[in-house]
Amino acid sequence: MRPEEFQKAVGDLTQAATSTHPSVALAVPHVEQWLKLGAMTTTGKPCFLFDFQSSSHPNLQLLRSLNMTSIGTGYDLANSIFSPDGRNFQVEYAVKAVENGGTSVGIRCKDGVVLAVEKVVTSKLLKPGANKRIATIDRHLGAVYSGMIPDGHHFVDRARDEARAWRETFKTPISTSDLASRMGGYLQAYTLYQSVRPFGITAIVGGFDSELEAPVDGEVGSGPSIGAGGKVEGKHGGPGLYMIEPSGMYWGYYGAATGKGRQAAKAELEKLDLAAGNLDLMQGVKEAARIIYVAQDDNKDKEFELEMSWISNADGPTKGRHVHVPKEILEEAERYAKKAISDDDDDDDEEKKDEDKMEE
Known part of the structure; x- marks a missing residue:
């Protein structure tokens, strides 16, 4: 020098x-x-x-x-x-940590909500069906997340505490929007102090709120036994879907996606025109499986497991409860997804051949 x-x-x-x-x-x-x-x-x-x-x-x-x-x-x-x-x-x-996680998808159908997640298999010794990534928050509420799994476990535990506290205070189940609001505030608190760090997850919360009118005078405990305990007059009940980000920001969605394959998943969700309200729950299960397979298409070399859950109204297949999709329906949805992917690949090959002929 x-x-x-x-x-x-x-x-x-x-x-x-x-x-x-x-x-x-x-x-x-x-x-x-x-x-x-x-x-x-x-x-x-x-x-x-x-x-x-x-x-x-x-x-x-x-x-x-x-x-x-x-x-x-x-x-x-x-x-x-x-x-x-x-x-x-x-x-x-924290958002970068979410983007490195498996793809999660939520679809709001006309008669319920479907949640799905791509679980990358990191070892052949893992037991199939174990290591759940979709959790039940209350009997009518479920959540799925992408990002750091331990952070997701803590999120689920806190959400269950919020749902339990709501029941004890108001004598009725918490609504999907109220849970999203409370958990959004909880995640936002972790961005305010130097002694903590933000949650490395984005969570998708889905539920089915009661479609029955509740008295406006504040009576509690008289709501239905399934679903959130009655809606205020003029308010919308039924299915609800929210996505909560690491910043604490949350939005209501017809279809939501997060994780590594979120861009491809969002593109497929937009094609479904969910706002029209024409997609039923059984179709939603098949489409959610297809979207997960499309989003995973860029990482074909990685083996993954599909986990799905759903929530219907009181007259639907789940009787108003959040449960995992039965094995036979899940397998049928996966067959549908694989066939759709295969058909798309065949169409792409034919288009490529036609283009090559035109160039010649």
Whole structure:
């Protein structure tokens, strides 16, 4: 390193340290010694190539945090810090964790809700059907999630606590929208404090709320025994589907998808025109299976297991309860999905042959 480069590096590092953390000035006399140890990058900008991670000196701890600012310009070091352009990097990193998880799908049908998830088989020693990723929150509510599985387990436990507390307080089952609201607030609380980190999951919550009118005078306990305990006059009951993100934001959906294959899954959901309300529960099971297979098509080399659940009204196949799809119906849905994928591949091959003939 030429003398003029060395002096410039000393000045740059000193200025950066003192301007970012004024209390780090006590450590500045050591800058020249550090630079002599080779603390220069290939671009000529100063950095720390030596090992001071184990030091407990307060000034070196500040320099350690200064050295980490290259990741998120320093604003990703704590959960409770916003960057100047209004971003919360820790929440964005949590979203990245979700995007690495298996694909989850929720479909709101005219007579119920279907939940499905792609479970990648990481070992041949895993027992088929075990390691459930879809959980029952209350008898009329279910949830599926993508991302970090332990975070999902905690989410489910907390959601069950919320549903139980609602029953104890109001003497009636919690509605899908109220559960989404409470869990959204819970996840949002984990973005406010430095002592915690955001949840690394996005959850899809589905349920079937009572379609019967409840008295407006606040009477409780008189609602139906199945489903959320009666709706307020003028409010909509029936199936409900919500997706809750790591930030705590939640939205109501006709169809929702998250995880690694979310883009392909969303494209397929949009083709179903779910807002028209023409898709029944049995068709929804088949379409959910097909969408999971389409979303997994980019990772054909990875073996996976399909898990599905559904919720119907009191007159439907589940009698208003959230249960896993029976084995025979699940197998039929998988056969339908595989056939649909095979037919699409055949159509693509024929189109390619026609294009080749036209080019010739």
